[in-house]
Amino acid sequence: MSFIELKNINKSFGKKNSKVDVLEDLNLSIEKGELVAIMGKSGSGKTTLLNILAGIDTPDSGEYLFDEKPMKIRNAADGVKFRRNNIGIVLQHFALINDFTVSENIEVGLWESGLSIVEKNKRIIEVMEQLQISDLKDKYPGKLSGGEKQRVAIGRAIICRPSLLLADEPTGSLDSSTEENIIKIIQDLNKTNGTTVIVVTHDDEVAKSCMRTIHLEKH
Ligand SMILES: Nc1ncnc2c1ncn2[C@@H]1O[C@H](COP(=O)(O)OP(=O)(O)OP(=O)(O)O)[C@@H](O)[C@H]1O
Ligand SMILES: [Mg+2]
Numbered sequence: 001m002s003f004i005e006l007k008n009i010n011k012s013f014g015k016k017n018s019k020v021d022v023l024e025d026l027n028l029s030i031e032k033g034e035l036v037a038i039m040g041k042s043g044s045g046k047t048t049l050l051n052i053l054a055g056i057d058t059p060d061s062g063e064y065l066f067d068e069k070p071m072k073i074r075n076a077a078d079g080v081k082f083r084r085n086n087i088g089i090v091l092q093h094f095a096l097i098n099d100f101t102v103s104e105n106i107e108v109g110l111w112e113s114g115l116s117i118v119e120k121n122k123r124i125i126e127v128m129e130q131l132q133i134s135d136l137k138d139k140y141p142g143k144l145s146g147g148e149k150q151r152v153a154i155g156r157a158i159i160c161r162p163s164l165l166l167a168d169e170p171t172g173s174l175d176s177s178t179e180e181n182i183i184k185i186i187q188d189l190n191k192t193n194g195t196t197v198i199v200v201t202h203d204d205e206v207a208k209s210c211m212r213t214i215h216l217e218k219h
Contacts, residue, residue: 001068002029003196004053004164009062011048021219022048023059028214032163035190035197037207040216046200049216050166053198054087055079067163084112088157088165088195092172094149096141102152103128103137109159127155130192131185147178154185158195165189167199171206183209 006028012021022045030036038046051057052064055073064071066086073079083089088109096105103124110120128134131151141149150170157165167186171179183206190197199206207213 001065003032003034003067004028004030005063005065006052007063007065009052009059009064011045011052011057011059023052023216024219026062026216030196030198032196033190033194034212035187035210036199037210037213038198038200038216039202039207039213041218044216044218046216047168050089050168050198050200053164054089054166055082084160086163088160088162090150090153090157090165090167090170092169094141094146094153094173096149096152096156098141101138101140102133102144102155105141105152106155106159109156113160123159124155127159130188131155145178146174147181150174150178150182151185154182154189158189158193161193163196165195165197167197169200169202171201171203176205179203179205 006026009023009026011023012019014020038049040046048057052059055071056079058073073082097108106124106127107120110123128137131154133148133151133155136144136148141152144152170186171182174182186197186199187209189195199210201207
């Protein structure tokens with residue numbers, strides 16, 4: 001069985017006349033250690049799909065198996081717990097906290113982890129080294145470039161050592177040389193840390209850097 005299995009997933013928004021069927025009978029399998037791109041037109045349901053995978057949203061029908069276990073998200077707290085233990089999320093616009101430094105922003109990913117301060121600090125140092133942002137540790141987001149901000153956001157996402165990293169257009173706000181750097185970092189996390197990664201992208205270069213591409217159709 002695959003690490004992630006979606007079987008006949010349906011998701012729509014709205015009611016009656018204004019109903020939009022976003023995902024229709026979607027089937028998907030992703031193996032542990034894969035680096036997968038998701039492409040599709042605007043409105044084809046890419047973010048909706050990531051939200052379902054992250055337990056932020058639930059499908060109307062169908063089955064979602066994560067690591068061979070059926071997902072059971074009954075309320076918001078279940079989703080928070082699931083993400084805390086399993087998922088890292090990276091977004092296009094970084095979503096950093098402006099009055100936190102780089103290291104404090106990364107530490108956000110360890111809130112409620114239950115780790116000791118010593119262990120937290122050790123991990124923060126390790127992650128900053130891996131992402132080559134140690135020099136920036138006391139800087140505030142307002143003083144960082146887009147690529148630097150995204151590396152901090154990736155640090156926050158991976159510090160809890162998630163088995164699945166979900167990235168929604170992570171290079172969407174970056175120029176092409178910075179994009180290349182972020183792609184390399186994502187590839188390195190996939191290879192070195194063994195993290196399974198799903199990247200939503202509109203960019204062919206990003207998709208080419210992945211092992212395979214899943215195309216969503218617009219309904
Ligand atoms: N919470 C919601 N309530 C109502 N409609 C929604 C909601 N979330 C998404 N939609 C609709 O579902 C469709 C798919 O949205 P989604 O954000 O998943 O698309 P996307 O593929 O990520 O697009 P983009 O490339 O523009 O980010 C759109 O028509 C959108 O308007
Ligand atoms: Mg989207």
